[in-house]
Amino acid sequence: MRGLSKRYGEHEAVRGIDITVARGEVFGLLGPNGAGKTTTVEILEGYRARSGGEVSVLGHDPGRRSRALRQRIGIVLQSSGIYSYLTPREALRHWASFYPSPRDVDEVIALVGLQEKAEERSRTLSGGQLRRLDFALALVGDPELIFLDEPTTGFDPAARRDAWETVRNLRAGGKTILLTTHYLDEAQALADRVAIVKDGRVLAVGPPQELSAHPSRAHPPGAHPPGAHPPGTARYTISYRDANGERIERQTEDPTGLLNELTAEALAKGERLEELSVGRPTLEDVYLELTADE
Amino acid sequence: MSDALTLSWRQYRLERRMFWRNPSAAFFNFLLPLLFLVGGGAILHGNQHDLNKLVPAIAGMSVMSTTFTALAYNIVFLRERGVLKRIRGTPLPTSSYFGGVAANAVTNTALQIAIVVLAGRVFFGIGWPQDWVELIVFVVVGVVCFAALGVAFAHVIPNFESTAAYVNAVFLPVVFVSFYVFDSASAPALLRNVADALPLKPLIEGLYGAMVTGSGLSSNLGALAVIGAWGVFGLWFAVRGFSWEQRHG
Numbered sequence: 001m002r003g004l005s006k007r008y009g010e011h012e013a014v015r016g017i018d019i020t021v022a023r024g025e026v027f028g029l030l031g032p033n034g035a036g037k038t039t040t041v042e043i044l045e046g047y048r049a050r051s052g053g054e055v056s057v058l059g060h061d062p063g064r065r066s067r068a069l070r071q072r073i074g075i076v077l078q079s080s081g082i083y084s085y086l087t088p089r090e091a092l093r094h095w096a097s098f099y100p101s102p103r104d105v106d107e108v109i110a111l112v113g114l115q116e117k118a119e120e121r122s123r124t125l126s127g128g129q130l131r132r133l134d135f136a137l138a139l140v141g142d143p144e145l146i147f148l149d150e151p152t153t154g155f156d157p158a159a160r161r162d163a164w165e166t167v168r169n170l171r172a173g174g175k176t177i178l179l180t181t182h183y184l185d186e187a188q189a190l191a192d193r194v195a196i197v198k199d200g201r202v203l204a205v206g207p208p209q210e211l212s213a214h215p216s217r218a219h220p221p222g223a224h225p226p227g228a229h230p231p232g233t234a235r236y237t238i239s240y241r242d243a244n245g246e247r248i249e250r251q252t253e254d255p256t257g258l259l260n261e262l263t264a265e266a267l268a269k270g271e272r273l274e275e276l277s278v279g280r281p282t283l284e285d286v287y288l289e290l291t292a293d294e
Numbered sequence: 295m296s297d298a299l300t301l302s303w304r305q306y307r308l309e310r311r312m313f314w315r316n317p318s319a320a321f322f323n324f325l326l327p328l329l330f331l332v333g334g335g336a337i338l339h340g341n342q343h344d345l346n347k348l349v350p351a352i353a354g355m356s357v358m359s360t361t362f363t364a365l366a367y368n369i370v371f372l373r374e375r376g377v378l379k380r381i382r383g384t385p386l387p388t389s390s391y392f393g394g395v396a397a398n399a400v401t402n403t404a405l406q407i408a409i410v411v412l413a414g415r416v417f418f419g420i421g422w423p424q425d426w427v428e429l430i431v432f433v434v435v436g437v438v439c440f441a442a443l444g445v446a447f448a449h450v451i452p453n454f455e456s457t458a459a460y461v462n463a464v465f466l467p468v469v470f471v472s473f474y475v476f477d478s479a480s481a482p483a484l485l486r487n488v489a490d491a492l493p494l495k496p497l498i499e500g501l502y503g504a505m506v507t508g509s510g511l512s513s514n515l516g517a518l519a520v521i522g523a524w525g526v527f528g529l530w531f532a533v534r535g536f537s538w539e540q541r542h543g
Binding site for chain 1: 308311372375376377382383384385386387
């Protein structure tokens with residue numbers, strides 16, 4: 001993948017997004033509903049025409065909808081149906097025939113864990129099982145680049161873990177994955193890098209752990225949204241119970257200094273700081289801060 | 295390109311398999327026209343003149359129901375379910391997809407015409423069609439016309455729940471006016487003009503010529519032109535307005 005960047009005219013849905021995803025990377029587009037994530041991804045998938053900017057997906061312009069490109073990508077849409085009178089195996093066998101070098105159908109069925117439903121009509125599948133079939137249909141062509149649009153929305157926790165495992169396996173297999181989600185833990189668990197998107201703009205880009213550790217660094221130059229908080233406001237949280245058993249929580253940008261101060265004081269008084277903990281700012285803090293309405 | 299043809303063939307086979315697994319599709323495509331035939335045949339029993347008109351009329355209606363009605367239903371359903379959008383994201387060429395879908399509709403039409411012709415021969419004393427060439431030409435042009443109109447009409451239907459209302463609002467009046475004008479020499483001029491301008495009555499006339507009178511293709515060229523004109527109109531709208539996804543709101 002040569003990398004992909006896009007800027008998108010004055011359209012209100014997506015307003016100048018500029019992102020490059022490296023080959024083999026899991027990239028997360030994170031943002032609230034209506035942030036422009038799906039619009040962005042659907043432009044990359046070739047479903048929508050862009051109104052401005054430049055896009056390159058695996059060296060192709062997705063707007064031209066070339067078959068050569070579609071043979072190399074796999075798409076899991078937010079919601080899409082499948083022929084209800086076919087079994088998963090039949091659907092996968094048919095889908096496999098679209099691609100020049102598809103994966104083995106049984107292998108894909110096993111990969112998504114649909115073995116026991118492989119011979120049942122799709123109309124009898126549960127929501128979670130249909131979502132597995134979505135994954136399977138996107139993977140059967142053995143694509144290099146996979147788009148996952150909110151892949152686990154509506155999943156129970158166990159199904160989410162399974163889906164995450166599938167994504168990790170794909171990544172281990174060298175696939176590039178562009179994922180949209182509004183779940184922070186999902187972005188944190190899966191993505192090598194995340195872009196936080198709101199109102200069609202990128203507010204921050206970086207690895208999730210770096211975004212949370214140094215939110216200020218995460219901002220691309222000149223990308224501060226109007227009225228955003230000054231950089232570096234996401235703080236470490238130090239909490240403990242004081243001598244009266246009351247829970248105290250203090251925020252700081254300098255945890256070492258504050259800890260030194262607190263422990264010195266406690267030692268001097270002969271008190272213990274029960275349940276002392278230092279909380280690193282999470283992606284959630286950064287996210288909530290960046291996407292907060294002023 | 296052979297690859298696109300192979301994919302078309304695969305899509306066709308898939309459509310056939312799904313067709314036979316869907317009981318309501320099989321019912322509407324095969325049993326309903328047969329019921330009309332049996333019912334009409336029972337009423338008109340002994341009146342060969344009217345039976346001669348009933349059988350081609352049912353054959354014409356079969357062409358319309360297997361293409362116009364079936365495709366409008368199918369496309370709205372697949373569009374609303376997001377199946378079309380999913381297919382759009384794969385390397386399956388659009389031409390292969392529609393090739394398979396259209397071939398499926400053509401197969402249904404061919405099967406039905408065969409059943410109606412056979413029933414005419416065995417039960418209604420019509421004998422084998424007089425002019426096979428005319429029969430094939432009219433069926434083929436009729437299929438193209440009504441299939442295109444069905445796809446075009448799918449654009450107008452906002453959602454699957456209202457499909458039956460939309461399709462029947464077109465199908466039933468067209469069938470009634472065409473049957474009535476075709477059968478009755480004393481139909482009002484206005485209705486006659488309407489029926490002559492719509493594609494179904496010309497199709498029935500062509501089939502009547504082919505199956506009963508053997509009047510020959512050359513005597514029904516006007517009818518053929520009307521169907522062809524509707525076909526061009528339908529194709530233009532079918533291609534121009536085609537939507538792969540459900541419009542929101």
